[in-house]
Amino acid sequence: MNYWLVKSDPETYDWSHFVQDQRTFWDGVRNFQARNNLRAMKEDELVLFYHSNQDPGVVGLARIAREAYQDPTTEDPQWVVVDLAVEGAFPRPVTLKAIKAEPRLVNIGLIKQSRLSVMPVTREEFDLIVGMGHGE
DNA sequence: GCCAACGTTGGC
């Protein structure tokens, strides 16, 4: 079981839009490392949904509903998407500021590799952020 | 709007 984090610019696709859809394909990834992470995702694994740019932070949880397949928005066979389904909103968003302030999260990919849009997180990081999202 | 980080492209 692996755990993941995906970023979305809320101007393009925010959490409320995702809740309306309930399920979406995660398109637009054009970076090899992010693509490789998409390919490594397995059905039913859990994903932290992160808003970048304005009020950056983790706002909710998603679940992999379908593993990687050809990105329907391009003919180029090297790019893939996965399907994500809504798992649940966080009662309290976990801001980037809060993540940076948490000593147990100093090594999280989000901070170490700030430009990567799809990345794995460890079980410990995942549990901690979910806990913070519920006010712990 | 600025700038740092960093991935990609292309010349050699």
Place this chain on the structure above:
DNA sequence: GCCAACGTTGGC
């Protein structure tokens, strides 16, 4: 294969 130039992302 190296590296400079360039483009993009994302935090502030």
